[in-house]
Amino acid sequence: MKKILIIDDEVNVAVLLSKFLTRNGFDVTSASSGNSGLEYLKDQEFDLVLCDYRLEDTDGREMLRKIKTQYPNTGVIIITGYSDIKMAVELIKMGAYDYISKPLYPDEILNTITKAIETRQALLDSADEPVAVSGKPAKKQAPQTDGVVIGTSRTSKELARQIELVAPTNYSVIILGESGSGKEEAAKSIHLQSPRRNQPFVAMDCGSLTKELAASEFFGHEKGSFTGAFATKIGHFEMANGGTLFLDEVGNLSYEIQAALLRTVQERKVKRIGSTKEIDLDVRIIVATNENLGDAIGKGKFREDLYHRFNEFSIYMPPLRERGNDIILLAEYFLGAANLELGRNVTHFSAEVIECFLKYRWPGNVRELKNIVRRAALINEGSEISMKALPLEISNYKMPGFDYGHQQSSFNQAPQQSEVKEPRHDLKNAALEAEYETILKVLREVNFNKTRAAEILNIDRKTLYNKMKAINLK
Structure with missing residues (x-):
């Protein structure tokens, strides 16, 4: 029988909750203050704590901090009034499972509690799961949510929980994380789990916009409104109307465009360039950045008012190196797709490749892993991917205490004669592979800044995008 602790100084609420949950098969204990609740937690283990946000001797923030510090495996649900919902969302970021707003409804309470206990049990069951390193295919498939591979690590499950929490709302979301960590996939997952799932999802790469083109791309234009406007163009806001607009690399927008964007977001109306007609908007906005927008605000490069418009909820995409065993699940998923x-x-994958994947730092994150696996599947001979199919920066990677034996200790050292791959006689594939490696190398060097990469490669940005699309490098 699952044990629940109710902490609420409103006696009537505590009694009603206790009776209801007892009837539904839970072992319930009630405490009338934060201090008495902590005393109960010292004496016995509880699966879940239902804690009112406003208590006479403390508040939900302090209770959550103490419970998660002293009893990290105990789930916490916050009971909140309507005026405290924004704070409750902040508490979820601190580790609370969910919140229940007053007035309390039996079905909602029971459903939330059941999910919280199931999630807690799944986390406990998977905490010490071994990774298959035998060289045989792992039996467990990488779990997916609406096409997004999530994983089984605690970090990934927390990410999935936050996506599930915010998806049904209309909150604007900022997704933070390094390049290649899967921010667009997370945005798609939010969209697909929301009531807007049958409406458009429109993604826009703000990093590729020039100051001159940005207004037209965002808001559209009428035919003849400026030189080169040979036809009417619908902007991304209009395209996403009713659905979700995802703005990637939003920190790259010019200050002038940020001002126009703020006005559109506030008024929920858009006007094409050259038109006097305002179009009503019903668009959910999700933005992503690999920059510290707080620093950008301090330097006067990003508007603080626009930041707060976007930051109704924030999600942190962990880098691949922090996702532990998920690396192998993701690799297997990408291998199946390849x-x-x-x-x-x-x-x-061979046991050696699996060990290599777990030790490598993955500066390009999930994007890099996907590309490495696709490349290995293309050039590999036989049913098992071996070290020979990996690029040198992966196969030669070293960490303290980690030795591949026959591998070289530095990227700059040439491989031994016995390790040199046999030349490929298919010139077309060889050329594509060389081009792939060059583009990926330059993108890594400039932290995936596509404008800078195009300059170094001595091609225009459109050509770079076409080549990236041709080799499926997103």
């Missing part, structure tokens, strides 16, 4: 795409039948 087999379908390329018509190959590569079944698994």
Whole structure:
């Protein structure tokens, strides 16, 4: 029988909750203050705590901090009034499972509690799961949520929980994280789990916009409104109307465009360039950045008022190096996708490759892992991906205490003669592979700044995008 502790100084609420939950098969204990609740927690283990945000001797923030510090495996749900909902969302970021707002409804309470206990049990069950390093295919498939691979680590499960929490709302969301960590995939997952799932999801790369084109891309224009406007263009806000607009690399927008964007977000209306007609908008906005917008605000590069418009809820995308065993689950998922795409039948990774993947730091994150696996599936011979199929920066990677034996200790050292791969006689594939490696190398060097990469490669930005699309490098 699952044990629940209710902490509420409103006696009538505590009694009603206790009776209701007891009837539904829970072992319930009630405390009338924060201090008495902590005393109960010292004496016995509880699966879940229902804590009122406003208590006479403390508040929900302090209670959550103490419970998660002293009893990290105990789930916490905050009971809140309507005026405290924004604070409750902040508490969820601190580790609370969810919140229940007053007035309390039996079905909502029971559903939230059941999910919280199931999630807690799943986390406990998976905390010490071993990773398959035997060289055989892992039996467990990488879990997915609306096409997004989530993983089984605690970090990934927390990410999935936050997405599930915010998805049904209309909150604007900022997704923070390094380049390649999967921010657009997280945005798609939020959209697909929201009531807007059947409406458009429109993604816009703000990093590729020039100051001159940004207004037209955002708001659209009428035919003849400026030189070169040969036809009417619908902007991204209009395209996303009714659905979700995802703005990637939002920190790259000019200050002037930020001002126009703020006005559109506030008024929920858009006007095409050259038009006097205002169009009503019903758009949810999700933005992503790999920059510290707080620093950008301090330097006068990003508007603080626009930041607060976007930051109704924030989600942190952990880098791949922090996701532990998920690296292997993701690699297996990408291998399956590569087999379908390329018509190959590569079944698994060698034990050495798995160990290498777990030790490597993955500066390009999930994007880099996907590209490495696709490349390996293309050039690999046989059913097992071996070290020979990995690029040198992966196969030669070293960490303290980690030795591949036959591998070289530095990226700059040439491989031994016995390790040199046999030349490929298919010139077309060899050329594509060389081009792939060059583009990826330059993108890494400039932290995936596509404008700078195009300059270094001596091609225009459109050509770079076309080449990235041709090799499926997103």
